[in-house]
Amino acid sequence: MSLSRTLQTRLTLAATAAVVVTAAVLTAMAWSGTQGLAGAAIVLVLLSALLSWLLLGQLLRPLGGLESELQNLQSERKQLVEERDDARVHLEEMEKTLARVGLEDALTGLANRRQFERGLLEEFNRAARTNLSLAVIMIDIDLFDEYNAAYGRMAGDKVLRRVGSAIRDTNVRPEDLLSRFGTQEIAVLLPGSKLEGALIVAERIRKSIEQLDITHSASPTGRVTISIGIASVTPQRQVDEPETVLRESEQALALAKASGRDCIRTTEDLVKAQA
Template sequence: MRTNLLALLTRKRLPAQHLALSFVVLVCLAILGLDIWQTMTARAQRLQEGEVNVSNLTRAIAQHAEDTIAEADTVIAGIVERVEWDGLEALNRERLERWMRSRVEAHVQLHGLFVYDAQGTWLATSYDTVPVHVNNSDREYFIYHRDHPDATVRIGAVVKSRTTGDLVIPVTRRMNHPDGRFAGVVLATIRVDYFNTFYRELGIGSDGALLLALKDGTVLVRRPFDEAVIGTSEAKGRIFNEFLPKSDSGTAMLVSIVDQVERLYGYRQLHRYPLVIEAGLSKQVVLASWQQGVYRSALVVLVVMIIMGLFGLLLIRQIQHGLDAEKALQKAHDALEKMALHDGLTGLANRRQLEVMLPAEIGRAYRNASSLALIMIDIDHFKRYNDLYGHPAGDECIKAVSEAVKDTVRRAGDLAVRYGGEEILILLPGTDEVGAYTVAEKILTTVRGLAIEHKGNQAGIVTISAGVHACLPRREHVTPQRMIKAADEALYIAKASGRNKVHSHFLNKIRSLLFSSVA
């Protein structure tokens, strides 16, 4: 079974060229796989870095918005406290307005400060003059404070200033009389352009997006700036559906409902005020450095794979050259071996091959308990043939007899050997004396059928004589020398008894016994 397995593995063994090609392909696939793995790992890391960056950006913008609103809230809270302490009747308008103007000058985000009474009439302002016949009782923030007694700060939707026409964010607080009745509203307006200027200076790329919105989704400030969406609920669906139900801050990859740009968004809800900050970095910007790295890596891998391919091609060619040289050497070796083991004239095996095969076949016959036979053949009066027709004709005669032997001895295990000048020895494994005798008779008949002229022979044509010897190695001591000698002795008797015949010691004994019994 082990021998069969080894034979199967030998038959299944891939050619060296295929192995080399497989090696090169595997190396290229390994390089490509490693590059893809590194590329995807780098992409994940870049997205993670992008999340950190957008989260930090959102935190910074949220802090800026909170500080901006807090400064305005501090100012209006101070005004509320001063007015409620002094009372509307004792209000020193000139002194208050002077202080209000100083606060606007100190805080660049402030557009103006205003105090309205319970009817919405202007009582004081940071402007140099108070507009005549202007009433703000219709403003949303005024209506809210009039109807709600709470004293908390309120941040309203963006409105357009009736005095300057600027877009402003109203930050308001309610004023009360000592008995708790509604006394009016204190208003601080923050310039929308203040946020726009700050947002424009942030390096988030042309496709970046920033959003400051009320908690209900109403847009206050947006980059890119679009006055048409200021005050709308553009952010409501995205912020409330995607972000705030999960947490008050975080990141997410979304496609904008406005410009269809995919961005990595960070969001944060302010703790002190009902505001939401949203910052988005374009996915293309986030992955820009990664994409450049991919291009460089792809170029390097392509170059490496081309080099590997060329190397593999050269290797395969070198292997092919080696294999061709090996085949040539093998052919030369086979030719030399054939020359060493075969007779150059007849193509039959030579005595060297017989010296190898005969002991092996004796051993095989011994193990298998089978018989082994030899036939020794000699061309009758061959010396006369050479004298009559010449040595070249003699060589042709030997070749013709050898071909007759080959045509008769066809079994794979049989071996025909040119033993001497005109002597041929035939080794027949697994053959008894009768079988060997039959083969010898066929060879004699075949040679006669060639009808090669031989005037020096009694028959007038070329004939041969043969001696046959068979044995059973299990029953008797057998050596190559003894077998050859016995066959040679049988051949001598055949030649001495008239030639052109086969002689077998064993069969002659049987014939003698038969003739004796008949007599």
């Protein structure tokens, strides 16, 4: 039986009892006359007090149980809220992890090409709004296919990881974006950098790979080296495109490889070579 139904039944019984007692008292008064009026009144008051006490007890008993039940419900609700919050935090962490995995190269831990192209577009538009420059450094591991042929694919993967880690450790700025752009290519996006500044960063990267001193028997130098191409632009709306600076960095890289590898070439060198 529900709590409301229980209270209604008890109130009905109490009211019925009060009516019966009152009728009995009035009947006794009628029989006894005025001499028994005082006594009857006292009996009526005592009986009313007793009934009130009994009724109050009957009412408070289920209310006490209700209070206990409400406390239990509040405790359960608090636990459910905590579990919901924990689940929400876990879900958000999973979503961040999935988003990061979707934009990260699993082998090197660098950004993947998709993230690089997205970052290039964002920084290009920002540079166009603020009249700032940006630079792209394109890096290729020299004779990487020959390295894989000589030492095996697993050794080649290890070289990629070491090269990526070395580039990451060359004091690049937090806003710079490092990405594995191709099988053996790594791209570096430098927001706010002009050609001169990018050239300094590129030479620091080249030396960091040289200092790794990884043996490469198929290389003329006897060690793993890199070739680097650099392009820079101060973009103008409706004039320049992100693909242009990326293409120019790849062309400068091709010039570096054609120049004997283990060197750096820029778009200025491209202009000189075409003159």
